[in-house]
Amino acid sequence: MAYELPTLPYPTNSLEPHIDAKTMEIHHGKHHQAYVTNLNKALESAPELTSKTVEDLVKDLASVPDAIRGAVRNNGGGHVNHSFFWKLLTGKSEGKPVGKLAEAITATFGDVEQLKEKLNAAGVGRFGSGWAWLYVSGGKLEIGSTANQDSPIMGKAIAGIEGAPVLGIDVWEHAYYLNYQNRRPDYLKAIWSVINWAQAEENYLAALK
Numbered sequence: 001m002a003y004e005l006p007t008l009p010y011p012t013n014s015l016e017p018h019i020d021a022k023t024m025e026i027h028h029g030k031h032h033q034a035y036v037t038n039l040n041k042a043l044e045s046a047p048e049l050t051s052k053t054v055e056d057l058v059k060d061l062a063s064v065p066d067a068i069r070g071a072v073r074n075n076g077g078g079h080v081n082h083s084f085f086w087k088l089l090t091g092k093s094e095g096k097p098v099g100k101l102a103e104a105i106t107a108t109f110g111d112v113e114q115l116k117e118k119l120n121a122a123g124v125g126r127f128g129s130g131w132a133w134l135y136v137s138g139g140k141l142e143i144g145s146t147a148n149q150d151s152p153i154m155g156k157a158i159a160g161i162e163g164a165p166v167l168g169i170d171v172w173e174h175a176y177y178l179n180y181q182n183r184r185p186d187y188l189k190a191i192w193s194v195i196n197w198a199q200a201e202e203n204y205l206a207a208l209k
Ligand code: MN3
Pocket: 027, 031, 082, 170, 172, 174, 175
């Protein structure tokens, strides 16, 4: 099996009360696991592709055979996005951006409250399932959203936006429904309490390279 479910970097209850343990158990253990399982299943017919990192795999969907491209886009995207998302969360959030990312947020948006407002609006505005993103494109911070499991790393032709992610917020109902039911805006307000800003800065510095 080429691709594997990463272990969560913290216990499932460590994001409470903002994200409950049951949601984390199901989200990581069932949903993310299913993306990994289905990605591996799809690639049984093209085993040579499994030598790539999953990021490199979804950055170059054109090299994936037609018959499995949709499955790799959805399940490879699901694997990439969730692996990225778990690391961005922590029960010990700094509460505000740090370092070079903090400077860039102030320069681009005025302050972090305006970043939150714009990113939350992108998440609320995404019809159905998808992700809201803060990403770097052409050296600048941008905000946008993608459908389903698309990522800005897949490129504009596929995802509609293109760049290197700094923050990615899952707005699928499975990310919040047990605790927040249909109240996506409340989930999006709460998630800022569990953002790992040191990880976000690391993502930002990597995105600038
Ligand atoms: Mn999800």
